[in-house]
Amino acid sequence: MNIGFELIRKMLAPWLKEASLMLKLGLVIVITIIALSITAPLLTQYSPIIKVGDALQPPSTSHLMGTNNLGYDMFSRILYGGRTVLTVVVSATLLSMCIGVPLGLISGYYGRIVDRVFSIVMDSMYAFPSLILALAIAAVLGPSMINAIIAIAVVYIPTYFRMVRGQTLSIKSLLYVEAAKAIGAKDSRIIIKHILPNLLPTIIVVFTMNIADAILTEAGLSFLGFSVPPPTPDWGADLRAGHEYLLAGYWWLVAFPGFMIMLLAAGFALVGEGLNDILSLRGAEKR
Amino acid sequence: MAALRTYIIVRTLMTIPIVFTLLTIVFIILRVMPGDPITAMVGMKAPPEYIERLKEEAGLNKPYHVQYMDYILGIIRGDFGRSLIWGKRPVLAEIFDHLPATIELTIFGFIVSIIIGLITGTVAGVKCYTKVDTTLRLYSIIAYALFIPWLGMMFQLIFGVYLKILPIGGRIDPGLTVGWNTVTGLYVLDGIITGRYDIVLNALQHLILPSLTLGIVLSGAYTRLVRANMIDVLSQDFIRAARARGLSELKVLRHALKNAFIPILTMMGLQFAILLTGAVLTETTFSWPGMGTFLLERIKYVDYTTIQGTIVFFAIFVSVVNLVVDILYALIDPRIRY
Numbered sequence: 230m231n232i233g234f235e236l237i238r239k240m241l242a243p244w245l246k247e248a249s250l251m252l253k254l255g256l257v258i259v260i261t262i263i264a265l266s267i268t269a270p271l272l273t274q275y276s277p278i279i280k281v282g283d284a285l286q287p288p289s290t291s292h293l294m295g296t297n298n299l300g301y302d303m304f305s306r307i308l309y310g311g312r313t314v315l316t317v318v319v320s321a322t323l324l325s326m327c328i329g330v331p332l333g334l335i336s337g338y339y340g341r342i343v344d345r346v347f348s349i350v351m352d353s354m355y356a357f358p359s360l361i362l363a364l365a366i367a368a369v370l371g372p373s374m375i376n377a378i379i380a381i382a383v384v385y386i387p388t389y390f391r392m393v394r395g396q397t398l399s400i401k402s403l404l405y406v407e408a409a410k411a412i413g414a415k416d417s418r419i420i421i422k423h424i425l426p427n428l429l430p431t432i433i434v435v436f437t438m439n440i441a442d443a444i445l446t447e448a449g450l451s452f453l454g455f456s457v458p459p460p461t462p463d464w465g466a467d468l469r470a471g472h473e474y475l476l477a478g479y480w481w482l483v484a485f486p487g488f489m490i491m492l493l494a495a496g497f498a499l500v501g502e503g504l505n506d507i508l509s510l511r512g513a514e515k516r
Numbered sequence: 517m518a519a520l521r522t523y524i525i526v527r528t529l530m531t532i533p534i535v536f537t538l539l540t541i542v543f544i545i546l547r548v549m550p551g552d553p554i555t556a557m558v559g560m561k562a563p564p565e566y567i568e569r570l571k572e573e574a575g576l577n578k579p580y581h582v583q584y585m586d587y588i589l590g591i592i593r594g595d596f597g598r599s600l601i602w603g604k605r606p607v608l609a610e611i612f613d614h615l616p617a618t619i620e621l622t623i624f625g626f627i628v629s630i631i632i633g634l635i636t637g638t639v640a641g642v643k644c645y646t647k648v649d650t651t652l653r654l655y656s657i658i659a660y661a662l663f664i665p666w667l668g669m670m671f672q673l674i675f676g677v678y679l680k681i682l683p684i685g686g687r688i689d690p691g692l693t694v695g696w697n698t699v700t701g702l703y704v705l706d707g708i709i710t711g712r713y714d715i716v717l718n719a720l721q722h723l724i725l726p727s728l729t730l731g732i733v734l735s736g737a738y739t740r741l742v743r744a745n746m747i748d749v750l751s752q753d754f755i756r757a758a759r760a761r762g763l764s765e766l767k768v769l770r771h772a773l774k775n776a777f778i779p780i781l782t783m784m785g786l787q788f789a790i791l792l793t794g795a796v797l798t799e800t801t802f803s804w805p806g807m808g809t810f811l812l813e814r815i816k817y818v819d820y821t822t823i824q825g826t827i828v829f830f831a832i833f834v835s836v837v838n839l840v841v842d843i844l845y846a847l848i849d850p851r852i853r854y
Contacts (some may be wrong), residue, residue: 250650349533349534349537350537350541352534353534353537353538353541354538354541356534356538356786356789356834356835356838357538357541357789357830357831357834358789358790358792358793358796358830358834359789359790359793360793360796360797361792361793361796361811361827361830362545364796364811364815365542365545365546365823365827366545368815368823369545369546371555441660441661445661445663448663449663449664449793449796449797452663452665452797452800453796453797453800453812465663468663468665468666468669469665471669472665472669472801475669475672475673475677476676476677476684478673478677478678480673483666483669483670483673484670486666487663487665487666487667487669487670488666490663490666491658491661491662491663491666492661494660494661494663495657495658495660495661498657498660498661499657502653502657
């Protein structure tokens, strides 16, 4: 067994290296942005929503990323904007996880009519363009942070549901679940103690990748004017505001907010990829 | 053939509950959910009589079950209601005015993404587990993480503002279309049909930046899919046999690509929804007069029936495209039958 194990490890070594590289890179990006957002008041003396100087100044030593059309400091808006984005996105994805996972467990475990109904609703929502769905919800509820969270959360419930349902279906028929049933364990106990723990690794991977996607959806919503109302700093909204001044060549108004959106989304996607590589490798080693 | 026919019939019938569910979801979002759409869109400060009048016009004052029946029956009859503003045109007519612009954009965006995806994916698949592969994997992640409006604006800055070689907004120079009758609404195609090559050229110029933006962002997903399929196909016996017979590497690759393409087709169905989401953002960035710009404009003017009609149209459109893709898939791959 030892020789076989060693052999597999040697074969997988280059993979592990790559996997950890993705994960490391992603973690560095994500942790840096989170740290910058949290320590924003220490890093900049300017408030993001107060006029601090002339409008439309290019980047300089006193205003690292310049000032916008209202004379707000862009660097400070980027830092504080990170708070807005992270708050909305993490709350929304947690909310959809808390709804999608139990629904998927119930649907996959009990099957029958419940499963049919849930599945068709979730599949229909999954097939629908996510931003348009979020847009419709946000437009009805009106622009605010809570409403943006709800809109994004609803859109991603099917992602968790489909994954959890599928896995529950396959785990349900495994011998140890049958055994638990045979000795008379209650359904709730089987679901929570025997099925859910097996799903956790996948849920974590899906959660990180989902955050990446939600960052882009949040940016889309706020770019279209359906997330937090102004003057709250938010990358997507800043991008839209800067678009009006693009023709005049004020590049710093759009370059920085959009770059941050990409960086944060890529960071979470990298973490998700890295975790996925490592977890699928563990599965391979066990076999 | 009988099996194929059965498959097509069953798959078509399956679309009905899906469309029905989507319509119900749209109804719940727009009418039953807490908060009322008209007040949310007009703003709290509007006089109550004005809000009441808008609600009356949109039929929002009736009980839910009556509203629901009216809504479903209307859609079955093909009646999407009339716009609440500007001459009260039928919603469907307004949708068909804006649909060709979106279709033209999505077709070109799609072509760009497939070309980039096929090239990068094939290279990554052939060179799998090398540095090239890792780099392309990073590319696919970054392409996915790019925010469409940002990429679009960077293109606008470089090609429109600094280099001044490409138009940064709109579908065509306004002067060109005077006295020109469109046939399909797709400008490039119409230009070819009517022999107006100046219009074809101008429309293509306007298409370059938006379709590059949309295409690059969507290409990441194809890179990965093509790569995974290439690795899978390249390890199969028929490829080894082809190599053993001494076929050139290029010919082997052609064999492989053909087989790797089937799963890619299924993904196109799923990608279509993402394509539409991307199109909404691309349209807003490039002032492209398509469905996305149209929907947002009407949300701003609280044209309630049009908003509902447009979203319903999106729902039906996506379901039909998925149906068509599934049938195409069945035609190509004889293993898919009931």
